Amino acid sequence: xxxxxxxxxxxxxxxxxxxxxxxxxxxxxxxxxxxxxxxxxxxxxxxxxxxxxxxxxxxxxxxxxxxxxxxxxxxxxxxxxxxxxxxxxxxxxxxxxxxxxxxxxxxxxxxxxx
Amino acid sequence: xxxxxxxxxxxxxxxxxxxxxxxxxxxxxxxxxxxxxxxxxxxxxxxxxxxxxxxxxxxxxxxxxxxxxxxxxxxxxxxxxxxxxxxxxxxxxxxxxxxxxxxxxxxxxxxxx
Numbered sequence: 203x204x205x206x207x208x209x210x211x212x213x214x215x216x217x218x219x220x221x222x223x224x225x226x227x228x229x230x231x232x233x234x235x236x237x238x239x240x241x242x243x244x245x246x247x248x249x250x251x252x253x254x255x256x257x258x259x260x261x262x263x264x265x266x267x268x269x270x271x272x273x274x275x276x277x278x279x280x281x282x283x284x285x286x287x288x289x290x291x292x293x294x295x296x297x298x299x300x301x302x303x304x305x306x307x308x309x310x311x312x313x314x315x316x
Numbered sequence: 317x318x319x320x321x322x323x324x325x326x327x328x329x330x331x332x333x334x335x336x337x338x339x340x341x342x343x344x345x346x347x348x349x350x351x352x353x354x355x356x357x358x359x360x361x362x363x364x365x366x367x368x369x370x371x372x373x374x375x376x377x378x379x380x381x382x383x384x385x386x387x388x389x390x391x392x393x394x395x396x397x398x399x400x401x402x403x404x405x406x407x408x409x410x411x412x413x414x415x416x417x418x419x420x421x422x423x424x425x426x427x428x429x
Contacts, residue, residue, distance in 0.1 A: 206359070245405065249417070258415070292359055302348055307360045
């Protein structure tokens with residue numbers, strides 16, 4: 203049972219390059235989330251999705267785009283990477299039933315922008 | 317503006333003693349609170365939660381206390397074990413929206429054998 207899988211685990215980019223982070227979940231969850239974790243800042247929500255074909259902005263959406271074409275996948279894109287986007291990115295999912303259901307997290311993608 | 321705060325970045329406790337991790341929040345509308353545990357190079361994992369209609373929830377060695385008037389919650393671990401060494405995040409949400417969870421900055425707990 204894989205749960206939430208993030209690809210890649212590590213990546214180094216140059217300023218201005220683009221890339222896509224992939225999140226896949228096999229739990230048939232409706233809700234999916236992208237967070238970034240920075241030192242002293244905790245987890246901050248970038249974008250989230252409440253179902254296939256839907257996306258919404260979180261606390262820190264600038265510089266990122268997302269897509270949810272399939273229920274099991276949630277993609278996070280950086281169109282023109284900036285050093286300020288150096289961070290650890292976590293994807294999470296949770297079911298729509300039971301508003302008190304916690305999120306299940308992937309193991310993160312460590313991204314460095316030079 | 318940080319809506320959920322953990323003012324202690326780190327905590328060290330002797331094995332067998334009690335660990336108390338604290339969390340404060342500013343939004344009085346929050347009605348559900350969670351604690352997550354995170355080991356290095358892994359994602360956070362759910363530990364325990366509490367609804368605003370309760371003031372205490374217990375699960376084995378872990379107990380969460382909620383003081384709504386003070387907008388404060390705490391996680392008690394008794395007895396502490398070396399395997400409890402990790403970063404602990406508290407989080408809060410509004411159940412009727414259920415879409416956004418607000419996380420604290422984390423407290424790194426070290427349990428000394």
